[in-house]
Amino acid sequence: MTQAGTGTPRERYRAQVRAEIKEHAREQIATAGASALSLNAIAKRMGMSGPALYRYFAGRDELITELVRDAYRSLADTFRAAAGSGADLAGLAHTMRSWALADPQRYFLVFGTPVPGYHAPADVTQIAAETMAVILDACAGPADEGGGPTAFEAHLDGHRQWAGGHPAPPAALHRALSFWTRLHGVLSLELAGHFAGMGFDPALLFAAELDDLTAH
Amino acid sequence: MTQAGTGTPRERYRAQVRAEIKEHAREQIATAGASALSLNAIAKRMGMSGPALYRYFAGRDELITELVRDAYRSLADTFRAAAGSGADLAGLAHTMRSWALADPQRYFLVFGTPVPGYHAPADVTQIAAETMAVILDACAGPADEGGGPTAFEAHLDGHRQWAGGHPAPPAALHRALSFWTRLHGVLSLELAGHFAGMGFDPALLFAAELDDLTAH
DNA sequence: GACCGCGGTGATAACCTCTCACTCAATCTT
């Protein structure tokens, strides 16, 4: 959060009301999912009439987009903080899992089912790139084994604009991508409840995937 | 599909209209997502008035549940057919990828963001178990390497009710779970468009993950 | 002290799901 006490009193009030609206929206999404977010319900709970909210957000879409942006930023900040505390790849994985379990709907806001027409604004892809840079840093650490790059790693080396100029070697690019997709595979199925009646402990599956990732 | 020409003319008509409603719903979901499914719009496109649809489905939820059930069944049937044609683990993986790419929204109907309150009916978890059984069959094929089961595999061996009495060895249980989560990790991110601006070919990432899975 | 910007309101339009009373035709029974 940037300095709370900036600007004119009007601007401060406006920022405070915007934050309060977002807070109610987060609460509502956490309990009933993003599709059940209702501007009217938020307004009523804040003691205002419905149309008043349109002074603060252009519509439902803009409010949700704002929450998505916050979720991306929260993930990026959490990752950077963990990396700043000296977390290695395993540490980042556990950071990611904790972040996901703390608020599953926030995770789905970032990685969940997309709406076909929707295109994320440019700045959230930039925030996602920040997150990826942290992962790439952690992946570049361990030394590559002897063998040359595989065919896929050569392909990644030739299409590395998504790395944003990060100087990671091809094997690290591959490792970062696997890190992302494998952890997401376990986490998304766990949060979606697909492991619910199965009996085993999702945390152990997560740990096993992580082991395979770092041991390889 | 069970025999189309069964029962009284009334029942045949009813089944036909139900199928037509579901067809329009699928179309609508494929282009705008499940959250944009509108009973009124379907009714209008079929030349009926809104409330007429409630003769065929108790409400929006039941229609969506029916589509989810169909999606699960389609996946299970596709898997069984592939296994019946002698597909190994790699063949099943490509079957899964083709099935997902053919209709991304259908994939999200099964593996997408869940609605917090919603609980899937018992029969879809049964269909999911059928699918898992096919995967377990394919995983039990390759002989285990020498070493004994890891700690996680011992845990899986002690909590194997999700395997439905399948006699797969502990290593196969682990392999099946990894197969599922890793492919889902790549597929869901690809279908959600998270690889869109990155430049590399998702098919190659999928193949690389599959390679690691079968080579291990 | 006059003025303008902005927050908030009620009314309204256009959707949505879903219920109800009712009509009418097809089917089944006697």
Add this chain to the structure above:
DNA sequence: AAGATTGAGTGAGAGGTTATCACCGCGGTC
């Protein structure tokens, strides 16, 4: 064959939603 019953379809309507509009009144500004 005539009557009774079942079920499909309708229009009206309740209650919810997003979103726009004209209007009111207060606070900060010139």
